[in-house]
Each structure stands twice: as C-alpha cells, then as structure tokens.
Amino acid sequence: MADAVDKEKSPGWAAEYFREEELRLKNQTWKSLVQPSVFGACLAIAGRIIFGPIAMLLLFTATNYLTDASVLIKPENSFLSFTEQDLSMAGGCTNCISSCKISLLKYDLFKEAALTSTPSFSALVGKPPTESLYDFSPLSAEALALAESLDQDGVLCQSGINDWGAITSLVTGSAEAVFDVIKVLNISVSPLIERELELGIQRADECVTNWSMMGITRLFYYPSTRGSAQFGRISAATAHVYPDYTECRPDVDIPDNLTRN
Known part of the structure; x- marks a missing residue:
C-alpha cells in the first residue's frame, strides 16, 4: 500500500x-x-x-631549498643534536666521567667471577668519581699503568647512577683497550667474547668502531624446584662487552673443547 x-x-x-x-x-x-x-x-x-x-x-x-638533499633540520642546527660522547643526551650517566683508574678499581670486582653481588657492586660503583674517595691498593702496578695509558689514549671511563636510575660502570675505547682491561684484571668473560675482541683487533681497519664493557646490576630468575613454575631470584652485577656498531661484531665459532663455566 x-x-x-x-x-x-x-x-x-x-x-x-x-x-x-x-x-x-x-x-x-x-x-x-x-x-x-x-x-x-x-x-x-x-x-x-x-x-x-x-x-x-x-x-x-x-632558493637553496633541497640543494643539499636535506629536508629535515641538520644535526648542527638542531637544539636536540648530540654526539655519542654526550652521555646525558644518550640516556647515559651525567657527571659520571672519571679517570680510568677508578673504573678499573670497580671492574676488579669481576676478577675471576662472572657475577658479583649487587650490594658490594652498588656500594663501590655508586660513589662519585672523585679519586680521594677510593682506596686503589687492590690494583696491581700493571693495572695502574694500564689506567694511565687508557687516560692518555682518550678512552672514555665513567661510572655511577645513570639517568635511568641504574648503577653502571662503563669503559669505551678500541677493541684492544677493552681486551687489555679484561686480561690485566683477569675479568671472567666467555671465550666467545675474548675471541670477538681478538678478531676486532685484527680487523680494526676493516670495520671502524669503538667497543664498550659495561657492568650493570640485573635481577636473575632461576627455577627453585624441578618441574615447578615458581622461580627464585637473585640480584647480581654482570659485565657485558659489545661494539658500537653491531655489524662490526665478528661471527665466531667456538669449539666445544674451548667452552668453560
């Protein structure tokens, strides 16, 4: 209808x-x-x-617009520009740069140990980078000489509470500099890391990069009982080694006979 x-x-x-x-x-x-x-x-x-x-x-x-193929503001003209050495802008540690003698003293905690307890690490690494606050007697004459050499070579050493609230210790330099720190202080790292640094030294001209060793506290979880979903946890500090550019990290094959705990 x-x-x-x-x-x-x-x-x-x-x-x-x-x-x-x-x-x-x-x-x-x-x-x-x-x-x-x-x-x-x-x-x-x-x-x-x-x-x-x-x-x-x-x-x-x-006009000169696009003559240099740059659309965005160039880094040198930006108020947000920073370099790798500007640790505060990179989320690093403000006012933590110190002499390498202080950093080596803190890395001495990892001597012959893959982990160190968080309380002892935090108590030492959390101190300001003022030499008068430290006792350098645990360092050998070879370690003190290495620290002086690192300072002369412009190696970046810093430690303290970073801008994210974590307690860290960092050494940044050539692969050879980081390798020397590990060997002189007898820091416990895996054979894989040692071999990476050795190849990094050999191939320094092929892939130019700095290497860093960072000590930082972490929370580790481990199974408390076999077959249980419950995990125990322990807070400890570990040392990590890595290059600034990941493409410069060598591919390393480690035979089983070289692995160790």
Missing part, C-alpha cells in the same frame, strides 16, 4: 522540484555571485591550481 502511494507521489514531487529550480534560475541575477562564500571558493581553487604550483616552482628555483 505504501509503495503504491510513493509511486503516485513521486512523479508529482519531481515535476514540482523541476519547476522550482527553473523558476529560481530565471530569477537569479549576477548579484547572487557577489557573495563571500563564492569569493572564498574561487580563492581556494585559484590557490590550489595557480598560486600553489607557482610558489613551489619559485621555492625550488629561486
């Missing part, structure tokens, strides 16, 4: 609409074109079709 009514009304409605539009167009004058909305539409169309392309053409031809 409703469909029949709609069919009857539809022709009349269309004819009425057509007549109204025809009458409106006959009565329309040029004054109807002089309206703000019409001017706005014309300006928008002209801007996109005419002025926009002209402005882009002038930008690329009359």
Whole structure:
C-alpha cells in the first residue's frame, strides 16, 4: 500500500522540484555571485591550481631549498643534536666521567667471577668519581699503568647512577683497550667474547668502531624446584662487552673443547 502511494507521489514531487529550480534560475541575477562564500571558493581553487604550483616552482628555483638533499633540520642546527660522547643526551650517566683508574678499581670486582653481588657492586660503583674517595691498593702496578695509558689514549671511563636510575660502570675505547682491561684484571668473560675482541683487533681497519664493557646490576630468575613454575631470584652485577656498531661484531665459532663455566 505504501509503495503504491510513493509511486503516485513521486512523479508529482519531481515535476514540482523541476519547476522550482527553473523558476529560481530565471530569477537569479549576477548579484547572487557577489557573495563571500563564492569569493572564498574561487580563492581556494585559484590557490590550489595557480598560486600553489607557482610558489613551489619559485621555492625550488629561486632558493637553496633541497640543494643539499636535506629536508629535515641538520644535526648542527638542531637544539636536540648530540654526539655519542654526550652521555646525558644518550640516556647515559651525567657527571659520571672519571679517570680510568677508578673504573678499573670497580671492574676488579669481576676478577675471576662472572657475577658479583649487587650490594658490594652498588656500594663501590655508586660513589662519585672523585679519586680521594677510593682506596686503589687492590690494583696491581700493571693495572695502574694500564689506567694511565687508557687516560692518555682518550678512552672514555665513567661510572655511577645513570639517568635511568641504574648503577653502571662503563669503559669505551678500541677493541684492544677493552681486551687489555679484561686480561690485566683477569675479568671472567666467555671465550666467545675474548675471541670477538681478538678478531676486532685484527680487523680494526676493516670495520671502524669503538667497543664498550659495561657492568650493570640485573635481577636473575632461576627455577627453585624441578618441574615447578615458581622461580627464585637473585640480584647480581654482570659485565657485558659489545661494539658500537653491531655489524662490526665478528661471527665466531667456538669449539666445544674451548667452552668453560
């Protein structure tokens, strides 16, 4: 029933609409074109079709824009720019840079041990980098000589509470410098790391990068009971060795006879 009514009304409605539009167009004058909305539409169309392309053409031809293929702000012109040595901007440790003698004293905690307890590590590493606060008697004459050599070579040594609240100790330099620290202090690292550093020394000219050794506290979980989902945990500090550029880390195959605990 409703469909029949709609069919009857539809022709009349269309004819009425057509007549109204025809009458409106006959009565329309040029004054109807002089309206703000019409001017706005014309300006928008002209801007996109005419002025926009002209402005882009002038930008690329009359200025130095894109001449150096740089769209974004260059690092030297940015107030957010930083270098690898700016530890505070890199999320590192502000006011923690010290002489390497202090860092070697702190790494002496890892002598012949893969882990060291968090309380002893935190108590020593958390101190400010002021030499008068430390007793360097645990370091051998060879270690003290190495520390002086590292300072002369510009090796970066820092330790303390970093900007993320973690207690860390860091030595950054050449692969040979990090390798010497490990050997002189007899730090317990895996044969894999030792071999990586050896190859890093041999291939220093092929892939230029600094290496870092970081001591940091971590929370280790271990199964307390066989077959149980419950884990015990222990807080301890470990030493990690890595290059600045991962592509410079050598691929090393370690035979089973070289592995040790």
